Amino acid sequence: MAAIEITRDLFEQQLEFAATKVTDPQAGLFGPDSMMWRISRHALFGAHGSGRALLLQIAHPWVTRGVDEHSHTRHDPLGRAKRTFTTVISIVYGNLEQAIHQARIVHNVHEKIRGKMAEHAGAFEPGSDYLANEANAMLWVHATLWDTSVMMHELFNGPLTPQEKHRFYEETRLFAYMFGIPDAILPRNWDEFMEYNRSMWNSDQLAVTDATRELAAFLFDPLHVVLTPAMYWLKVVTAATLPPRLREEFRLPWGRRERFLFEQGRRMVSLAEPLVPAVLRYGPSYVEAKRRLQGKSSTLVTRALTKAILGRSELVGMNKR
Numbered sequence: 001m002a003a004i005e006i007t008r009d010l011f012e013q014q015l016e017f018a019a020t021k022v023t024d025p026q027a028g029l030f031g032p033d034s035m036m037w038r039i040s041r042h043a044l045f046g047a048h049g050s051g052r053a054l055l056l057q058i059a060h061p062w063v064t065r066g067v068d069e070h071s072h073t074r075h076d077p078l079g080r081a082k083r084t085f086t087t088v089i090s091i092v093y094g095n096l097e098q099a100i101h102q103a104r105i106v107h108n109v110h111e112k113i114r115g116k117m118a119e120h121a122g123a124f125e126p127g128s129d130y131l132a133n134e135a136n137a138m139l140w141v142h143a144t145l146w147d148t149s150v151m152m153h154e155l156f157n158g159p160l161t162p163q164e165k166h167r168f169y170e171e172t173r174l175f176a177y178m179f180g181i182p183d184a185i186l187p188r189n190w191d192e193f194m195e196y197n198r199s200m201w202n203s204d205q206l207a208v209t210d211a212t213r214e215l216a217a218f219l220f221d222p223l224h225v226v227l228t229p230a231m232y233w234l235k236v237v238t239a240a241t242l243p244p245r246l247r248e249e250f251r252l253p254w255g256r257r258e259r260f261l262f263e264q265g266r267r268m269v270s271l272a273e274p275l276v277p278a279v280l281r282y283g284p285s286y287v288e289a290k291r292r293l294q295g296k297s298s299t300l301v302t303r304a305l306t307k308a309i310l311g312r313s314e315l316v317g318m319n320k321r
Helices: 008-020 035-040 043-047 050-058 061-070 077-093 096-111 135-157 162-177 190-201 210-219 225-241 244-249 256-275 284-293 300-310
Strands: 114-116 129-131
Touching: 008 096, 008 162, 035 043, 035 077, 035 135, 035 162, 043 135, 043 256, 050 061, 050 135, 050 210, 050 225, 061 114, 061 129, 061 135, 061 210, 077 096, 077 284, 077 300, 135 162, 135 190, 135 225, 135 256, 162 190, 225 256, 284 300
Parallel strands: none
Antiparallel strands: 114 129
């Protein structure tokens, strides 16, 4: 497919277009009545999809190459995770000013990420160009987030109706605009969006190379021995939810033991989630955003958790600029 570079002009044009869709700038792109907030607020469920989304993303050879050449992921995996979560949370829960500010930060960083492919990978030849601010590659990364979000919600919290999925997809288009992705390449509805995902899973646009598997193994490597059970559980969930072709290419075990653990663990998480305090169940940023809309500042608890998770005490609160 022909590359579409997201130039500064195209990016700013899409930001302006997104802003015209916002009815309450203080609520941001979505707001408390949106499907986006309803699904994303289940932070405990959503966290279970992080492995799947990441592996789907790095299965695109441009993403793996960009991470290898331009990212400190191998030396600072926690820092990269914090930056990714900061971006998504700011755009989902922030007011319009906060969301646009974060989108511009990401675009500026991506402008510097370009280079040459080092090896043959799927449809991409060695020596061919890659760039981060390219619409088709950005669409794929975008798609992995929201396909995974719906999958995790349905796994742990029950099915969504077709109408809810269509409404959710319409809202995700606003998120796409924040990265400059043009309407011309966005699927028109949820059904076409899922058909796009399925076609990508089986296309040569994705290719799991030795470098991709090495990066995947690194991503699942626990940063501390106490995290070993959690990272193993994440690996089981990832194996359970990846498309079969990619699960095999990533060489993730998926035998009788993993299937049993997944089914038992899924039930336990579903039963436990309602018992978890709201600030943990929904995440501190959701609570912080709700308080912002009530004209209230963030709390000591949300500030402490946000500091622990993202390295800053406030992200989408009333006083954050």
